[in-house]
Amino acid sequence: MAYRDLREYLAVLENKGLLCHIEAEVDKDWEISAVCRRTFRSIPERNRPALMFDRIKGHDIPLVVGILGGSREIYATALETEVGNVLEKWESGTKNPLKARLVKSAPCQEVVHRGAEVNFEMLPAPVWTVGQDPGAYHTSPFVISKDPETGIPNIGTYRVQVKGRNRAGLMINPPRNMNQHIRKNEARGQGTDVAIVFGTDPVLGLTSVTPFPYGVNEFEIAGGIRREPVDVVRCLTVDLEVPATAEIVVEGRIPFQGREPEGPFGEYGGYMGAAGTHPFIEISCITHRKKPIYQAFLSQMPPSESSCIKGIGREAVILRHLKNNLGIPVTDVYLTESGGATGMLIIAMKKQNRFQPLKAMMGAWSLHDVFGKVTIVVDDDIDIRDSFQVEWALSFRMQPAEDVHVLNNTDPLTLDPSQPWKDGKPVLPTEQVSSKVGIDATKKHAFPPLAVPPREHLEKVDAQWERYGIRALKRNAK
Known part of the structure; x- marks a missing residue:
């Protein structure tokens, strides 16, 4: 049965030992960011917990981070599944969408703030890159808007800058679906209704950060994955519907041609994302549950929560496209965490002919502009999540003059600081042009046998490893 809300999900994490409570009081303006960074960098991914900051200086709302992508x-x-079944869960859900279910009243509207009571600064949004971000930022807002022609909603995750009690900045990169809503509304001479949601059933959060083609309804995708419709309720001041069990909902409107300076902000690639002129939101209402819980993502330099979340969801989208839509015998795909789940894509396949590796590269690149500035294709005997094996395949199954393919004049990687400058100045995002490199590291002919002990011998040694008394050396810190 699907999680009813964030609270039920947090209880499951706690019961499984995956949630760590920080009971010491912390300062959101520097301390939360530093604690999260140390946690993600010093604890191996397989042992890394989600965090709940129970006491935040100056606020009575607790904060959770790492609860989707720790x-x-x-x-x-x-996703209520096992690690090995994640891609299958995504595939099943996206093939069987369920329409959202409208309800008349909802927990997310237990407490209502309108007019002079609106205070966006009540939420404990951290300062993530101290000394460089202009102030507090929301990193896990699930932003809802809809197409003014079809009425189909879109849920996306974008950085949201706190600009005062009733004002927010919103940075949306040009290819993102919400930009089409804004453009269509402004072609009609009108603004765009927006709802910013914090703390939902976890599946909604995962669909929010996963790119889908324009016109796909993320509520329905989430319903398919949950195998149960998402309950939604109408907003109080804007013409939108939001998850009924959300912790916090911020309602507002982007005015017609409403743009102003926003940023800079520490981004997923590990560098500061540039400031620019972006939409702003005039907030009309804030609703929330009694004793709400605020959710954030750790972004910035990998490893991060955002790279883990984006990577797994995007892998499912790419795998489905290459296998089901294009019929390529791909067995696995991996967007590396070091590449921010964007810059480097590794594809494994059971190759049937020499054309398929290049076809897989082109298929992934054509699916979405963010995928794989560097794309590597290997045989299915390579564990693509083991960097040693991938590097071995690159070293001994690839010839640079024959197997490296460069594609020019492509869409740029979002917020990529390696973009070349023009006349000594950065190029505007709308004018950026990039390129991609694909490397075919599959075997092209019969190779000699591997120079390793027989598998059965290695398995026998593994089974009696304690017998040998071998231990890793313990080094004293210098």
Whole structure:
């Protein structure tokens, strides 16, 4: 049975030992970011917990982070499955969408703030890159808007800057679906209704950060994955519907041609994302549950929660496209965490002919502009999540003059600081042009036998490893 809400999901994480409570009081303006960074960098992914900051200086709302992408086990728990079944769960859900179910009243509207009571600063949004971000930022907002022609909603995750009690900045990269809603509304001379949601059933959060083609209804995808419709309720001041069991909902409107400076902000690639002129939101209402829980993502330099979340969801989308839509015998795909689940894509396949590796590269690149500035294709005997094996395949199954393919004049990687400058200045995002490199590291002919002990011998040694008394050396810190 699907999780009813964030609270039920947190209880499951706690019961499984995947949630760590920080009971010491922390300062959101520097301390939360530093604690999260140390946690993600110093604890191996397989052992990394989600965090709940119970006491935040100056606020009475607790904050959770890492609850969707602290690790692959946490991610799988969010989908109510095992790590090995994540892609299958995504495939099943996206093939069997369920329409959202409208309800008349909802927990997310237990407490209502309108007019002078609206205070966006009541939420404990951290300062993530101290000394460089202009202030507090929301990193896990699930932003809802809809197409003014079809009425189909879109849920996306974008950085949201706190600009005051009733004002927010919104950075949306040009290819994102919400931009089409804004453009269509402004072609009609009108603004765009927006709802910013914090703390939902975990599946909604995972669909929010996963790119789908324009016109796909993320509520329905989430319903398919949950195998139960998402309950939604109408907003109080804007013409939108939001998850009924959300912790916090912020309602507002982007005015017609409403743009102003926003940023900079520490982004997923590990560098500061540039400031720019972006939409702003005039907030009309804030609703929330009694004793709400605020959710954030750790982004910035990998490893991060955002890279884990985006990677797994995007892998499912790419795998489905290459296998089902294009009929390529792909067995696995991996967007590396070091590449921010964007810059480097590795594809494994059971190759049937010499054309398929290039076809797989082109298929992934054509699916979405963010996938695989560097794309590597290997045989299915390579564990693509083991960097040693991938590097071995690159070293001994690839010839640079024959197997490296460069594609020019492609869409740029979002927020990529390696973009070349023009006349000594950065190029505007709308004018950026990039390229991609694909490397075919599959075997092209018969290879000699592998120079390793027989598998049965290795398995026998593994089974009696304690017998040998071998231990890793313990080094004293210098």
